[in-house]
Amino acid sequence: MNKRHKQVKFILPGFIFYTCFIILPIIYVFYLSFFQWSGLGEMKFNGIQNFVTIFTDERFSPVFFNALWNNIKYLLCVWLIITPFQYLMAYLFFIKIPAYKYLKFMIFMPYVISTTIISFFATLIFNPNIGFLNKFLEAVGLEHLQGAWFGDPNWAFKLMILLILWQGAGSGVMIFYSNFMDISKDVMEASRIDGCTEWQRFTRILVPLSLPSCASVITMSTIWALALFDLPFILGGAKGGVSGSLDFVNLVFYRYTFGSALNGKSEIGFGASICVVMFAVMLIITTIQNKVLKKFEYDN
C-alpha cells in the first residue's frame, strides 16, 4: 500500500459498512418512491404518481394529513412543553435544590428503560379493566372520573405526551445541565459580586450562554418528534388508536408498507414515497428552525 494513503486501511471497513447499511438505504428509498412495486415481481416506473396519490387520493390523503397534523401537534408540544420543562429541570439541578443528586439520578433513570417497557408500565396504570388508576378511582369513590384512557380519543394524545415527558425528558435535562456546568465560574462569580439577582443571572447569563446547546437539543428532538413510532404503535395499535388520535406519519408508513392497507397488497413503492415526504418535511422544519435559532444567538 502506498505510504501516503495509510489512512485508507483504517477508514475503509467502517466506510463500507456505514455506506451499505446507513447511507445507501437513504438513497434507495428515494429511488423506490418513483416505482409501483409490491415487493415481488416487476417494478413499474410510476413517475410522481405515488406523491400525487399521497396528497390527492380521497381515501388516503385525509388519513395522511391527520397523521401529519398529529406529528405537528406533537412537535409543538416538544417546543412548548417538553423543552422548557427540561430547561427548567436542568436549572433546578444547577442551583442545587435540596436532594438534587438523588433527583438527577431518578429523573434520568427512565431514559435507559425501553419504550416497550414504558408502554407496559402505561398498561399497568391506564388499562381500563385492571389498570391501577381506575381501581384507585373506584376505591376512593370517584367512579365518575374513570375513563378508557388510551382508548379515549380525548385522553390518548395528552397521556402520551405525559409518558414522553416522563421517559424522554432525561436526556435533554442532562445536556442542558452539562452546558450550564461548562459556563465559566468566573462569569458567575463576577455576576454575584456585581449584585445580580437570581432572575437577572438566569436571563442575562445562563440563557444566552446556553443557547448553542439548546439549538442542538431542539434539532435532535425535532427529528425524533417527526419520526415518532414506538409509543403510539404499542399503545394505540397499528391503526393509530381510536379514531386516529394516536396516528402518526410513521404508523401510516408502516401500515401501508408492511401491513398492506392500500389495495390489499403491500406497496413498497408507495411506502417509500411516504418516507420521502416525511424526510422532506423534516428537512424543511429543521432548516427553518435553525434559521430562527440563529437569530437569537449571541456572538461570544
Next chain:
Amino acid sequence: MKKEKNTEILSPGARVVRWVLSIILMIYTGITIFALSITVMDSLKSKGDIVTNFVGFPKQLTMESYFRVLKEANLLLYLKNSVVLTVGGTLGCILLAGLTAYGISRFDFKGKNFLSGYFLMGMMVPVQVSVLPLFLILKRIGLLNNIFGMMLVYASGISMACFIFQKFFHTIPVALEESARIDGAGDFRIFFQIIAPLCKPVVMTVALITAISQWNDFYMPMVLLGKKTSNTLTLVIYQYIGQFTKYMSESMAAVVITLIPVIVLYFLFSSKIVEGLTGGAVKG
C-alpha cells in the same frame, strides 16, 4: 476534588421555594419507583394472587412465574437472542468506529472534513427513513430474520461513536505514536497496542450507551426480526402487552428479566452514561 463551599446566601423565601420544588420533584420520581416496584413485586406473586392483589405485597414469595416464562414461553431463546445481538452489535460498532475515527483524526489527507461530516450524517437521519430499504437489502442477501443481519446493521451505525472517538483522539499526544513508529511498530500495532489501551474510559462510555440503545430497541427488530425464533426480549414484551390480562404474571417476569441488565448498568455507571450522552450531543 475540593469540596465547594456554598457561598450563595439565600433569603428565607428562596430557600422555601427550593424545598417546595424539591418535594414536588420527589413525589414525581415516585412514579418511577412505583412502576418498578409494582412490577418486581407482581412478578414474585403466584398466578391467583396477582389477580386479587394487584398492588400490594405478595402474600407468598414465589419464583413460579419466572420458571413458567423460561420453560413454557421459551424466554431463554429470546434472552440469548438479545444478548448475542447487543454484544455483537456493540463490539462491531466500537471496532469499526474506533478504526474509522483514528484514520480520520490521525492522518492528513484531502477530503478529511468531508469524510468527518459524511460519518455524522447518520445521526441526523432517523432509522425510520431507512428501515424499508434495509428490509429489502437484508432480504436480498438472505439475512432477514437473522440475528447476524441485524447485528451488521447495528455495527454499521457508527456516527455517534465515531464522533466521540474523534474528539477523544485529538487529546492524545502524537509523540506517543511517533516514538513507537521509530521503534518499528506498524500502524495497526500502534493502534491496538498503544492507542487502544488509552481509550478504555471512552470505549466504556460509548459501549454503555450503544449497548443500552440496542438492548432497548423495538422498531428495527420488529421489522427485521419478524420470525418467532429470531425475536428479541422487547418484541416478547410487546406481544405480552397485547394479551396482558391473559398472561399477567408471565409478562411481569419477562419485564423484570429485560430490565435487570439496564438497571444494574445504570446503578453502576450512571455518570458514565450521562457523559456519553452529553459528549455525543453536537454542540454549537
